[in-house]
Amino acid sequence: MPHEIAPTLQFTHQPQPAVIVAGAWLVHGLSRPAVMREISTQLQQARNQPELHWDLTQISTLDHIGAQMLWRAWGKQRPSQLSMLPVHEGLFSRLEKVSRIVVPLPAKPRLTRTMQLGAQVLGLFNHLHSFTALLGQLMLDLARFVRHPMKAPWKELSANVYRTGAQALGITALVGILIGVVLSYLSAQQLRTFGGDLFIVNILGMSIIRELGPMLAAILVAGRSGSAITAQLGVMRVTEELDAMRVMGIPHGYRLIMPKVLALALAMPLLVIWTDIMALAGGMISAQALLGMSPEFFIYKLPEAVPLINFWIGLAKGATFGVLIALIACHYGLRIEPNTESLGRGTTNSVVVAITVVIIADAIFAIIFSKAGY
Known part of the structure; x- marks a missing residue:
């Protein structure tokens, strides 16, 4: 929206090292190439400083995409020092629950002996077909x-x-x-x-x-x-x-x-x-x-x-x-x-x-x- 403030990150050292997250962290604002490059660079810089205090109280609006970017910058866990508005608590709670869910890999289909024999027979015919084509090309x-x-x-x-x-x-x-x-x-x-x-x-x-x-x-x-x-x-x-x-x-x-x-x-x-x-x-x-x-x-x-x-x-x-x-x-x-x-x-x-x-x-x-x- 035109009246919304662009998403920003501001580093401060008074009274302690902190990063102030402000603006509208919405998908249509973050999808702009210039904004995305700047935000990604700042998040990468903040990721290497685990002692930072994260202040999210200046965020005007936040959607799932913006919360996901912050969550990944935190290493998929809440930082030790975090301040946020109660209205945004639900987004990060859902991300926290999703991160704990372990999705099991689908089991490989178990081939019966008949299926294995059929696969081998088909493989044999495939080799014979390719070999015959190679022999014909040689002729x-x-x-x-x-x-x-x-x-x-x-x-x-x-x-x-x-x-x-x-x-x-x-x-x-x-x-x-x-x-x-x-x-x-x-x-x-x-x-x-x-x-x-x-x-x-x-x-x-x-x-x-x-x-x-x-x-x-x-x-x-x-x-x-x-x-x-x-x-x-x-x-x-x-x-x-x-x-x-x-x-x-x-x-x-x-x-x-x-x-x-x-x-x-x-x-x-x-x-x-x-x-x-x-x-x-x-x-x-x-x-x-x-x-x-x-x-x-x-x-x-x-x-x-x-x-x-x-x-x-x-x-x-x-x-x-x-x-x-x-x-x-x-x-x-x-x-x-x-x-x-x-x-x-x-x-x-x-x-x-x-x-x-x-x-x-x-x-x-x-x-x-x-x-x-x-």
Whole structure:
């Protein structure tokens, strides 16, 4: 109202430190930006002085909004020194009662086992839908890659081959040698008992070239490169780099997904060959130490003990495992929500699912080629 006095706060030190609240403390007067800034600054200054005497007797009119501002400045409790008009007592009494009421948080709905199972099934279908869409987009990107190879992201492809393939040579070599030594040692103990020392070449050749080599390389790549791909895409999601790429018209699939899939499809067969060589070298060293079998004899007997088709089956497994690992890692990376908890959970799920899918794919290979290579 025009005739109402603007709300004010006045600090005084005579005869004791006090703050005099005066004017009309009504919502339409306090809502003015200039008045609100000045009153908020003064209330903040008064909040840091608990020894002040609050004199509210000069207030002409007071509504709930004005009382609420004072109540918050007092820390939701009455100051030790307070003077007010009896007509205003009811407002602060109600605020005091409301502050004492503790509103319990609503209990989370308890899911029954049927509801939990349904949620998991729906989540599975959601993952399958997203994965199918990612696979379809990859097919379109590969078709574009074939039609316009000169415009393909060769730098991204080369960088991913280096990161997923060349940088993984050390760990795959170490694990391969150790697995070869362990397998040769365990086999030699049994073969020596039955006088079948020569069959160690068959055991090492078939188990490493056909099964252990591709599986070891795939598990190591899933834990090393798969998690890195998921984390990279997840960080790009958190920092909104993916949104920036979309705004600039840069397709995610063609620039991010396809190079990673192609890189692992190329690098995995080479890593399988490298792991096979290292594992056979470890087994050959162990066979010489335990059975006295020379490396020359081991290499001479290896082509006779292991048909060549097993080598090609191992390479086919490597390429398939590489594609699956890359697709799963990209799938979980693109599903990361913009928070750190989702990033860690998505990376963990990516590695676990990738290793599980690799084992399932290996079992399918074993069934399909059960009569080949023996």
